[in-house]
Amino acid sequence: MEARIESAICPxxxxxxxxxxITVVDDRIYQAANICLWGASKxxxxxxxxxxxxxxRLQQPRIKQGCLWQTVPYEAALKRTAExxxxxxxxxxxxxxxxxxxxxxxxxxxxxxxxxxxEPADLAFKAPYYRSLMKHGLFWASLDVIRDxxxxxxxxxxxxxxxxxxxxxxxxxxxxxxxxxxGLEERRLAAVDVYRTELAEFVKLFIRLEPGQEPAxxxxxxxxxxxxxxxxxxxxxxxxxxxxxxxYGVIFFGRGVSYGPAQELLDGLGELTARLNRGSPFIFxxxxxxxxxxxxxxxxxxxxxxxxxxDFGHDLAGTGQAEPVAWSEVDAVVVVxxxxxxxxxxxxxxxxxxxxxxxxxxxxFANRTxxxxxxxxxxxxxxxxxxxxxxxxxxxxxxxPKIVSTHLWSDSRVLRELTALx
Amino acid sequence: xxxxxxxxxxFDPSSNWDGEVRDLFIAHGRVVDHLTEVDExxxxxxxxxxxxxxxxxxxxxxxxxxxxxxxxGLPSPRELGESYALLGYTxxxxxxxxxxxxxxxxxxxxAIPLMDTSASLTLNLRDFxxxxxxxxxxxxxxxxxxxxxxxxxxxxxxxxxxxxxxRQEFYQHxxxxxxxVLDILDNILHILDSKISLEATPExxxxxLPSSGRFHLACLGPALVNPxxxxxxxxxxxxxxxxxxxxxxxxPRSQGSLVPLTIDQDRFAPCDLHGSPDPEAPRxxxxxxxxxxxxxxxxxxxxxxxxxxxxxxxxFSWLCDHHSRRRFWGEDLAPCSYSLHDWLRSTRSLPAQHxxxxxRGHLRPGxxxxxxxxxxxxxSWWPQSFNRCRMLLKAGERVxxxxxxxxxxxxxATFYRRTGALPNHIIDGxxxxxxxxxxxxxxxxxxxIHWQKAP
Numbered sequence: 001m002e003a004r005i006e007s008a009i010c011p012x013x014x015x016x017x018x019x020x021x022i023t024v025v026d027d028r029i030y031q032a033a034n035i036c037l038w039g040a041s042k043x044x045x046x047x048x049x050x051x052x053x054x055x056x057r058l059q060q061p062r063i064k065q066g067c068l069w070q071t072v073p074y075e076a077a078l079k080r081t082a083e084x085x086x087x088x089x090x091x092x093x094x095x096x097x098x099x100x101x102x103x104x105x106x107x108x109x110x111x112x113x114x115x116x117x118x119e120p121a122d123l124a125f126k127a128p129y130y131r132s133l134m135k136h137g138l139f140w141a142s143l144d145v146i147r148d149x150x151x152x153x154x155x156x157x158x159x160x161x162x163x164x165x166x167x168x169x170x171x172x173x174x175x176x177x178x179x180x181x182x183g184l185e186e187r188r189l190a191a192v193d194v195y196r197t198e199l200a201e202f203v204k205l206f207i208r209l210e211p212g213q214e215p216a217x218x219x220x221x222x223x224x225x226x227x228x229x230x231x232x233x234x235x236x237x238x239x240x241x242x243x244x245x246x247x248y249g250v251i252f253f254g255r256g257v258s259y260g261p262a263q264e265l266l267d268g269l270g271e272l273t274a275r276l277n278r279g280s281p282f283i284f285x286x287x288x289x290x291x292x293x294x295x296x297x298x299x300x301x302x303x304x305x306x307x308x309x310x311d312f313g314h315d316l317a318g319t320g321q322a323e324p325v326a327w328s329e330v331d332a333v334v335v336v337x338x339x340x341x342x343x344x345x346x347x348x349x350x351x352x353x354x355x356x357x358x359x360x361x362x363x364x365f366a367n368r369t370x371x372x373x374x375x376x377x378x379x380x381x382x383x384x385x386x387x388x389x390x391x392x393x394x395x396x397x398x399x400x401p402k403i404v405s406t407h408l409w410s411d412s413r414v415l416r417e418l419t420a421l422x
Numbered sequence: 423x424x425x426x427x428x429x430x431x432x433f434d435p436s437s438n439w440d441g442e443v444r445d446l447f448i449a450h451g452r453v454v455d456h457l458t459e460v461d462e463x464x465x466x467x468x469x470x471x472x473x474x475x476x477x478x479x480x481x482x483x484x485x486x487x488x489x490x491x492x493x494x495g496l497p498s499p500r501e502l503g504e505s506y507a508l509l510g511y512t513x514x515x516x517x518x519x520x521x522x523x524x525x526x527x528x529x530x531x532x533a534i535p536l537m538d539t540s541a542s543l544t545l546n547l548r549d550f551x552x553x554x555x556x557x558x559x560x561x562x563x564x565x566x567x568x569x570x571x572x573x574x575x576x577x578x579x580x581x582x583x584x585x586x587x588x589r590q591e592f593y594q595h596x597x598x599x600x601x602x603v604l605d606i607l608d609n610i611l612h613i614l615d616s617k618i619s620l621e622a623t624p625e626x627x628x629x630x631l632p633s634s635g636r637f638h639l640a641c642l643g644p645a646l647v648n649p650x651x652x653x654x655x656x657x658x659x660x661x662x663x664x665x666x667x668x669x670x671x672x673x674p675r676s677q678g679s680l681v682p683l684t685i686d687q688d689r690f691a692p693c694d695l696h697g698s699p700d701p702e703a704p705r706x707x708x709x710x711x712x713x714x715x716x717x718x719x720x721x722x723x724x725x726x727x728x729x730x731x732x733x734x735x736x737x738f739s740w741l742c743d744h745h746s747r748r749r750f751w752g753e754d755l756a757p758c759s760y761s762l763h764d765w766l767r768s769t770r771s772l773p774a775q776h777x778x779x780x781x782r783g784h785l786r787p788g789x790x791x792x793x794x795x796x797x798x799x800x801x802s803w804w805p806q807s808f809n810r811c812r813m814l815l816k817a818g819e820r821v822x823x824x825x826x827x828x829x830x831x832x833x834x835a836t837f838y839r840r841t842g843a844l845p846n847h848i849i850d851g852x853x854x855x856x857x858x859x860x861x862x863x864x865x866x867x868x869x870x871i872h873w874q875k876a877p
Contacts, residue, residue, distance in 0.1 A: 007859040018862040137681035305491045
């Protein structure tokens with residue numbers, strides 16, 4: 001039987017493109033129109049960087065017995081996870097930026113009940129941003145407003161073509177807005193990065209910096225804007241002029257800012273945005289990649305009053321921690337909606353293995369973490385096989401209905417049942 | 423299940439019960455005339471029994487409000503719900519919901535426990551500017567607004583910027599003046615047979631309002647930037663315009679160090695969540711409220727960052743107790759104070775009327791059994807007694823008992839207005855401009871929200 005589903009929402013990245021038209025044949029996705037490679041990785045289970053290869057779906061929970069994997073029912077996998085969490089004195093629930101909001105709420109409850117630390121996968125990127133907001137203020141707009149108004153767009157340490165491919169088409173570069181009817185022609189674009197990225201092909205100004213040079217560029221821009229003498233950095237004066245001439249601007253910063261002195265850089269960019277706002281409106285916007293990262297920080301802020309990593313082992317109020325967790329202290333990890341072992345250095349992985357820290361992985365797909373985990377719990381794809389809520393990168397939530405059915409449990413159900421078991 | 427609240431001293435301004443000792447019967451969540459058999463009796467002898475309060479303006483769920491928590495400017499939803507319940511509230515109303523943010527607002531409201539919720543659909547007149555200029559289009563605009571109200575799950579209509587202006591020179595020809603907009607709005611509201619809230623501004627107070635009675639002036643306090651604005655507000659209230667107070671305390675000294683907090687929602691001016699009211703506005707707002715206590719003036723606080731729910735007792739005491747005013751302000755500000763009757767009217771009857779909820783804000787048979795019960799040692803000492811609710815019933819269910827929350831999971835609903843209007847070409851144009859497809863802007867599929875049509 002064939003069915004066509006129009007306006008499906010893509011959980012591929014934080015753009016949450018809602019113009020995906022899907023053909024379902026016999027309860028399987030046969031065709032998806034308007035998707036990018038990120039969307040294909042979710043809807044069609046293609047590998048992101050190798051679209052002709054399939055991502056391996058996990059079908060059955062399994063636990064490690066010695067060196068062997070044993071396939072078990074969900075109940076047994078949950079029981080083993082509960083034992084691990086009960087024994088642990090310093091558990092961490094990691095990830096959640098690629099989980100729906102209901103799963104995030106369930107994970108927060110689990111973290112509370114196990115006195116665990118909840119570590120968002122992109123904390124190193126977002127924590128400095130929120131701290132910068134507290135110092136210099138918030139300048140926010142939805143993506144629709146940015147598309148309609150912004151005539152000056154700067155990408156800083158961000159490559160939207162890799163993190164959220166349709167962003168440039170739908171909102172920031174080529175999109176035609178109410179006051180930017182000619183799209184790209186109406187916008188002046190600049191990019192700052194330590195590598196030459198694809199953006200260099202269409203931005204007016206691409207500044208390539210040496211690693212660690214970014215704070216100096218920000219300070220130089222501030223000096224140039226206030227009539228001071230900026231340091232000699234190639235492109236600085238042109239960028240300062242571009243910013244100054246904006247009638248409505250936006251600075252999109254990406255995960256690249258977190259690879260250097262993130263706090264110093266984001267403080268500088270926050271100060272620069274505040275300074276620019278004395279002239280024209282300027283928005284300071286994190287280019288989030290994971291499809292519901294924004295939802296997670298929104299939840300933390302709403303429920304705990306802080307967007308930083310809550311540590312319920314520290315106190316029951318879940319004091320927010322800005323610094324990434326010290327893995328040397330951790331004695332159990334539950335990974336949900338992320339691939340922890342992709343981000344850890346080999347040294348850190350080796351140390352976790354040497355200390356025999358048990359890892360529980362909830363994932364729809366096989367990945368590096370599931371390869372190392374003691375307990376692997378396959379979950380339904382949020383927004384494809386199970387309904388969920390997700391927040392677009394500008395903080396607007398969308399309801400993602402189920403498109404096809406599955407025998408797999410949703411991650412929110414796994415987490416809720418785990419909490420009940422404890 | 424039948425319930426009786428026995429022997430309470432009942433105060434209900436809209437029923438003209440001003441301290442009558444009577445029994446109150448409740449069945450199936452509603453107040454009924456009489457019950458021959460009851461399952462439970464609550465002994466309320468010596469206690470004041472009143473309708474539960476409704477918060478007319480609680481900006482806790484608007485787009486971007488969550489960021490206020492970074493600076494400790496907004497408590498968690500749970501704290502909010504509990505604080506309101508302990509003061510005797512059962513309903514809060516978010517003033518700012520738009521087409522793109524409707525899902526956001528309703529999700530935020532759904533997270534607040536204990537309280538029923540509703541929201542005003544804030545219309546951005548720039549979205550309709552071309553149609554507003556031609557009188558022949560007004561019935562289509564009215565139909566579009568009626569559709570949007572239901573589609574977004576809104577209860578009432580609101581306009582924050584009653585004019586059409588653009589920063590872009592190219593769009594200057596689309597400008598519509600405030601005076602012209604008021605006339606146009608009056609015509610549209612006549613077609614809709616509805617009322618609308620206008621956010622009070624000095625400019626609006628100066629312009630005055632059409633005398634059709636279809637306008638509600640929201641949050642007067644911050645608009646009182648000078649004595650002229652105060653005078654204009656006085657005149658409007660004397661002429662019978664409905665309004666809410668927008669009370670606020672004097673700005674603390676640290677106000678100057680607040681960082682900017684701006685959210686651009688595609689309006690002429692971006693919204694500054696920190697705001698910077700005129701230093702004299704708080705005093706003028708209180709003076710106005712005291713002088714116009716008999717008028718159609720409902721209680722409201724300007725915003726929850728400056729006036730958190732925990733500070734409501736202080737605002738109440740300023741309205742009701744001249745000793746309290748003298749202590750804080752150093753003078754009486756007005757010779758008169760709110761009586762218990764006035765205060766109940768401004769926190770119960772008038773908000774229910776303004777929100778169009780005919781079964782709230784009173785205790786006549788047919789009303790929903792939202793009842794708050796307070797200690798009442800003496801009638802002259804009442805302001806202090808009403809700062810904490812001894813018992814709160816919501817649709818007949820006990821939420822607060824003996825000054826404590828006893829039921830954290832009492833059912834709650836989001837009230838919206840069913841209009842039955844269908845989308846037209848104006849709505850199609852609106853959708854075409856949005857980055858969302860129409861189906862994904864609908865608020866109704868969200869299973870977290872319990873929707874209830876307003877009666």
